[in-house]
Amino acid sequence: MSLTAGADLAAGSADSGATGEQAAGLYRDAFRRLRRSPTAIVGAALVALFVFVAVFAPLLAPYSPTAVDLTDIRPGVFPGPSAEHPLGLDQLGRDELSRIIYGARYSLLIGIVSLSLGAVVGLALGLLAGAFGGWVDGLVMRLVDIMLAVPSLLLAIGVAALLGPRLLSVMIAIAVVNVPIFARLLRGSMLAQRRSDYALAARSLGVTRGRIVLQHVFPNSLAPVIVQGTLALATAIIEAAGLAFLGLGSADPAIPEWGRMLAETNAFLASAPLLALWPGLAIVLSVMGFYLLGEALREALDPKLRR
Amino acid sequence: MHNLRRQSFPRRGALALGLAGLLVGTAACGGNSEDTGRDTGSAAQTGGTLVFGTSSDPVSMDGAYVSDGESLRVVRQLFETLVTTVPGGTEIEPLLATEYEPSNDGKTWTFTLRKGVKFHDGTAFDAKAVCFNFDRWYNFKGVQQSASVSYYWQTVFSGYANNEDPSLGQSLYQNCEVKGDQAVINLTSSSASFLSGLALASFSIASPTALQKFEADKVTGTGKEPRFEGTFGTKNPVGTGPFKLETFEPNNRLVLARFEDYWGDKAKLDKVILKPIADGPARRQALESGDIQGYDLVAPGDLTALRGAGFQILERPAFNVGYVGFNTAKAPLDNPKIRQAVAHALNREALVRAKYPPGAEVAKQFMPPSLFGYAKDVQAYPYDVAKAKALIAESGVTNPTVEFWYPTGVSRPYMPDPAANFQAFSADLTAAGFTVVPKSAPWNPDYLNTVDTGGTGLRLLGWTGDFGDPDNFIGTFFRTKQPAWGPLEESIYADLEAARSEPDEDKRTDLYEAVNKKIMAFLPGVPYVHTKPALAFAKGVQGYVPSPVSIEDFSKVSLPS
Numbered sequence: 001m002s003l004t005a006g007a008d009l010a011a012g013s014a015d016s017g018a019t020g021e022q023a024a025g026l027y028r029d030a031f032r033r034l035r036r037s038p039t040a041i042v043g044a045a046l047v048a049l050f051v052f053v054a055v056f057a058p059l060l061a062p063y064s065p066t067a068v069d070l071t072d073i074r075p076g077v078f079p080g081p082s083a084e085h086p087l088g089l090d091q092l093g094r095d096e097l098s099r100i101i102y103g104a105r106y107s108l109l110i111g112i113v114s115l116s117l118g119a120v121v122g123l124a125l126g127l128l129a130g131a132f133g134g135w136v137d138g139l140v141m142r143l144v145d146i147m148l149a150v151p152s153l154l155l156a157i158g159v160a161a162l163l164g165p166r167l168l169s170v171m172i173a174i175a176v177v178n179v180p181i182f183a184r185l186l187r188g189s190m191l192a193q194r195r196s197d198y199a200l201a202a203r204s205l206g207v208t209r210g211r212i213v214l215q216h217v218f219p220n221s222l223a224p225v226i227v228q229g230t231l232a233l234a235t236a237i238i239e240a241a242g243l244a245f246l247g248l249g250s251a252d253p254a255i256p257e258w259g260r261m262l263a264e265t266n267a268f269l270a271s272a273p274l275l276a277l278w279p280g281l282a283i284v285l286s287v288m289g290f291y292l293l294g295e296a297l298r299e300a301l302d303p304k305l306r307r
Numbered sequence: 308m309h310n311l312r313r314q315s316f317p318r319r320g321a322l323a324l325g326l327a328g329l330l331v332g333t334a335a336c337g338g339n340s341e342d343t344g345r346d347t348g349s350a351a352q353t354g355g356t357l358v359f360g361t362s363s364d365p366v367s368m369d370g371a372y373v374s375d376g377e378s379l380r381v382v383r384q385l386f387e388t389l390v391t392t393v394p395g396g397t398e399i400e401p402l403l404a405t406e407y408e409p410s411n412d413g414k415t416w417t418f419t420l421r422k423g424v425k426f427h428d429g430t431a432f433d434a435k436a437v438c439f440n441f442d443r444w445y446n447f448k449g450v451q452q453s454a455s456v457s458y459y460w461q462t463v464f465s466g467y468a469n470n471e472d473p474s475l476g477q478s479l480y481q482n483c484e485v486k487g488d489q490a491v492i493n494l495t496s497s498s499a500s501f502l503s504g505l506a507l508a509s510f511s512i513a514s515p516t517a518l519q520k521f522e523a524d525k526v527t528g529t530g531k532e533p534r535f536e537g538t539f540g541t542k543n544p545v546g547t548g549p550f551k552l553e554t555f556e557p558n559n560r561l562v563l564a565r566f567e568d569y570w571g572d573k574a575k576l577d578k579v580i581l582k583p584i585a586d587g588p589a590r591r592q593a594l595e596s597g598d599i600q601g602y603d604l605v606a607p608g609d610l611t612a613l614r615g616a617g618f619q620i621l622e623r624p625a626f627n628v629g630y631v632g633f634n635t636a637k638a639p640l641d642n643p644k645i646r647q648a649v650a651h652a653l654n655r656e657a658l659v660r661a662k663y664p665p666g667a668e669v670a671k672q673f674m675p676p677s678l679f680g681y682a683k684d685v686q687a688y689p690y691d692v693a694k695a696k697a698l699i700a701e702s703g704v705t706n707p708t709v710e711f712w713y714p715t716g717v718s719r720p721y722m723p724d725p726a727a728n729f730q731a732f733s734a735d736l737t738a739a740g741f742t743v744v745p746k747s748a749p750w751n752p753d754y755l756n757t758v759d760t761g762g763t764g765l766r767l768l769g770w771t772g773d774f775g776d777p778d779n780f781i782g783t784f785f786r787t788k789q790p791a792w793g794p795l796e797e798s799i800y801a802d803l804e805a806a807r808s809e810p811d812e813d814k815r816t817d818l819y820e821a822v823n824k825k826i827m828a829f830l831p832g833v834p835y836v837h838t839k840p841a842l843a844f845a846k847g848v849q850g851y852v853p854s855p856v857s858i859e860d861f862s863k864v865s866l867p868s
Contacts, residue, residue, distance in 0.1 A: 068734035070654070070661035076608025092730055093661070165747060247715050252745040253726040254733065267724065268608045269588065 026223065030300035040296030046289025053101055054108035061098035065256045069093035076271040087278050091264065096275065099256035100282050106167070106257050107286060111236040114171040118178025119229060125179065126186030130194070130221070131213045140183065147180040156239055160248040167250040170243050174236050185228050189221035196220075223301040227294055234290035241283050258283050355866040356578040357848065360590040360602030364557050364583050369523055369540030370511040371444055372451075372533070374458035376857060379508040380603075381581065383860055384563050385427075386511030386546030389418055389437070389490075390502060394852040395624065397677070397775025399502055403432065403512055403547065404490075413497025413810045414481075418490045424570045426514035427551040437490040438483035439515040443524070445480050453530025462773070463504035497810050500782075503774040506858065517545035549574040549862035558583060563861070574862035575850065587718065594618065594843055600866070601844040601851070607664040607723050610841060619844040622666060625837035626675050626855030628780065629721035629769035631732065632832040636793030637764045640709070644702035646830045649709075649765070650688035652695035652739035655835040658731045662724065663838050670834035672823050674780035675772070677855070680806075680819025685827035695739040708742040710764035712757065717750035720840035721769035728767055761790030769836075774856055777819045778807045785826060796829045 034040040053060060063085075072079050073093045080088040087096035129140040147155065156173040163169030193199060194217055202212050241259030243249055249257045253264075258279040265276040365378035370386055373379060389404040401407070404418035424432035444460050446468045452475070454461055466478035479501065481493040494501065504510070513523070522537030535541065544552055547570070550563035561581040565574040582599055584590045590602040591609050595616065605613065605620065614620055631653065639645045655669045668676070672685050699707055713729035722728060726747075733743045746763070748754040758766055772779050778786070785795060786803040799822060806818035842853060847867025853859060 066734065068731050070657040070731060073661035075662060075664055076606075076611060091724075091727060092734075251747050252733075253713075253747075254730045254745075264726070267588070267606060270591075271608055271612060 026301065030297070033300040034296055037296045037300070039292050040300070043289050043292025043294070043296055046285055047293055050104055050286045050289055051108065054104040057101050057105045061095075061101040063095035063098040065094060065099045065102040066254045067094060076268055078268075078272050078275065080272075080274060088272075088274060090261070090275055091268065091272075096278055099261060100258070100278050103256045103258045103261065103279065103282060104286070106255065107237045107240060107283075110167070110171055110174065110240040111233045114174035114236050114240075115178060115229060115232050117171065117175035118232070119182050119225075121175070122179040122182025123186050123225070125183035126190070127213075127218065129183065129187040130190030130217075131209075133191075137187070141187065144180040144183045147176070148184070152177040152235075153239060153242060156243060157246065157248060160243050165248060165251040167255075170240055170249055173243065173248075174239050177239065178232050178236070181228065181232065182225065185224055186221060189224050190217050193217045193221050224298075227298040227301060230290055230294035230297055234287045234294065237283065237287050237290070241279075353575045353865065354577050356580060357576050357601065357861065357864060357866060358580045358582055358599045359861075360584045360593050360599040361581050362583065362585055362587075362590075362604065364555075364561065367535050367540030368544035368552065368555075369513070369535070370509045371447075371460065371513075371523075372456050372526070372535065372540060374509065376603075377583075379857065380859075381561060381563075382508040382511055382544075382546075383548070383858065384550040384579065384862075385544050385548045385552060386508065386513060387548050388508065388510050389505050389512065391506050392775065392854060392856060392858050395854055397503070397626070397772075397855055399506060399775075403437075407502070409497075409502075413499075414494045416492045416494070416501070417486075418492065420488050420490060421570065422488065424547050425568050426517070426547050427545045427566055428514050428517050430514045430516045430545075432512065432547050434485040434488060434490040436515050437512055438485055439518075440510075440512050441480065441483045441492065443518065444510075445478065447524075450526045450528060450530060450533050451524070453533070455530050456526065456533050457509075459504070459507050459509035459773070463498075463501065463507070463510075497808060499807060499809060499812075499815055500774070500776040500778045503776045503779075506774055506856075508858070511546055513539075514545040517543055521545075549860065550579060553578070569862075572862070575865040576861060579861045579864075591843075594845065597845070600848055601842060603840075603842050604718075604720065605841040605843045606718075607662065607841075609843075610664050613843050617846055619846065619848065621842045621844065621851060621853045622664075622839040623841070623853040623857070624677060624855040625666075625668060625839050626677065627721045627769060627771040627837060627840075628670050628673055628675065628834050629719075629728075629767075629836040629838070630670070630673065630832045630834040632758075632763070632766045632768050632792065633830075634761055634764055634766075634791065634793045635795065635831060636761060636790075637710075639702070639704045639707045640764060641793070642702050642704060643830065644698045645704055645707055647688065648695040648698035648702065648707075648739065649736065649741070650830060650833045651691045651698065652741065653732050653735050653833055653835065654690045655833070656690060658728060659836050659838075662727055662731070663836055664841060667836055667838040670837050672827055673784060673832075673834050674777055674823070675837045675855075678772075678775060678777055678780070679812075679816045680777040680823065682820040682823040682827075685824050686830075688830075688833065692739050699740050706742060707740070708744060709736070710744045710746050711736070712746045712748070712754070712763040712766040714750040714754040714767065715747050717754075719769060720771060721836060721838055722767060725767050732767075758791050759789075761793065763791070766791075772856055777815075778803070781819070781823065781826060782807055785831065792831050795831055796825065799825055799829065 070093050078089050078091055085095050085097065087100065090096050090099060125140050129137040156177050159173035159176050160169050163172060199212055199217055202216055244257040244259030245263040249260050253260065261279040262276060269276055361377050361380065363377045365381045366373050366375060367378060368381050368385060370382040373382065387403050389402060390399050390407060391402040392398065393400050403421055403424065405421050406419040408417045420434055420437065426432060447457055451457055452467055452471050464479045466475040477495060479494050479496065479498055481495050484491040518539060521539035521543040523539035525536040526533055527536055528534035542555065549566055549569045551566045553562040553564040555561045563579040565577055584593055587606055593599045594602055610620055633640045633646055635641050659667050659669050671687060672682065674681060711729065711733055713725045717725065733745065736743050748757055757763055758768065770780060782803050785799050786807065788800065802818065802822040802825065806815055806822060809815045809818060844851060849865050850863040851859065
């Protein structure tokens, strides 16, 4: 996702003059470096797999993720992997593979919605602070400081507990955690760009302040935001799983959220340890995908590392 | 209510694992216990120390102030009641009273007391001590009168000498007279459940000297958060029981030692150490590693593995009921056809077989079959999806939507995993054509408060019996109008009141059978399980007799030699 966003942005800003050339060059360069980085390839592959599974879940899942069938279930005894059910059955006789597949959907959905919400609000605040500076900057940044002072998972738990057990409250909770991060990042990046030579040049040519900010400084400040976005998706998946694990996910326990599936297996770890392995593995792999990709992007987009 | 303070075994500890669960999973499965007992064929011996895993420390060791299982467990060892239940049953037998006799009108009870009984502090047990205790409970004031502090007094005796809350009602207790070695208790009306109620550990007779010396009545705070200022319940509980308190180190251990001057058969064990271990899986691991020799409330899923590893599993007789309750004030549950449709839609057999230990039964009415008054032929609602669909069609309700509530962060004997029960039943209802809106809340206080104020549509709940009387089950649920259930058929209330005050046992049985049929015809909910809570002990531990009402004592327990 971030890859294409970067490419679009590069294409879009290509015709906006000298600064655009510079940006386009950065992204084109970054892309070239990404293709050569094994970290990026592994990350991108994992992310692609995750997104593919999430999008095509109804086609990929062999069974309904919520179809309860207690026929073969006994206390502490769940049929393990078989030809019909490659990952076995869970404690209510549901197909574990189908639940893991559908779980990707909820993780991706929560990740994207919460990230978008958090990024939009965070970027708006960052833009405000970065563009105006002065007392606006002071006010916004103090607000951000307050939010950053509370540990992120604690903040998310607080918000989720306040809004009640719903999928939407998980999304909002994680979005709230992302707001200060994006705000701070964009502001810092913009402050650096505002003092750059091309901004000064534009100003000396009589370009208005708004135009400089929106068309020159903002696009050029986005590189770290893209990196952060990728990393934030990983964090969002972990936090969504964490909240679900703590019982703050959706009110419907039948919804196959990975975190909740992991929490449920806790009671029968001794008799069916594999049931804890699958959602755990799913969380680890998807999170690792986004982290690796994010790391590779960070390196690729770092101007200091350009050769 | 709803066992609110009784045996709360939260599983919150289970949540603390996070992703670590992934790693623990593989480790835990390999760590099965090695066989510790070598040869257990030899006879048990006297002496030794038993370490028993509990889920928490006692709230207080003053029986009058507690209603939770963990506190009552300790009180049972230290104190004794006038009467008790037969080991493993609910029938009443003598304990501190050797004989008991009601008057013809059922209002005067004469208890002939056992001679030669001494409290741990040397005080003699006599009729004066008995009356002192009853008068103490009757004269509770302020915080002592809140339902959370003297729950069982209110359950059995309703009110106090001076009711500070007018809703409490007239006390069943009138006074207590000392007549030589007899204590005569006068009641304001006849009550069929009075004698059964006296077997509750909350009516333990404590040493009057110690009660005064250690300021047992000094209670401050609020009903929600009472503070016991005196040291009677925390450091100096003095009763006549087979064990006395040696030390109590909160969050670490509570040590009971044999009372050498006990009037009956002295305890076989030298000491019993009660070790609080909140997390269920951790209790199992403690048993497997040999840290403890027994624990209570074994998870259904652990039974087979523990048995296979050579541990003893002791089951309590089924004395509870798990049910799906309806609030008949909420549409569409006001419609009898919809209630019947729900009952036919639920596959109770499949759930009980899959999620409860062997021996659990599918419930057909709101009280266990072992109690008198259990009706043989109540209306049955077998699992039948087609019938459920037909009933919905007949009801005239299109697209019936129900809010279905379940509690989180709790495990009860009748409901080891509420979320699993919810998901199974919810899938059943959906299959029959209901739209289910899932609702959940933490057990205490949110969930129980929502239930008690009538905020739930369908709800998962249950009840564990306190004493062997039908009034403790269906009387608790349906004798008075409660927002949780919504309006029932009017005659059910009156019938239950009549059954409670009927002195003749045979007539009472008939009355309860009749009202059970009426209840199941009206269908205020769907009872689905009577289960047998289990305890686990190491090989060779002998003499523990599980009781349906948890009246269990450690004095007969012995360790292998």
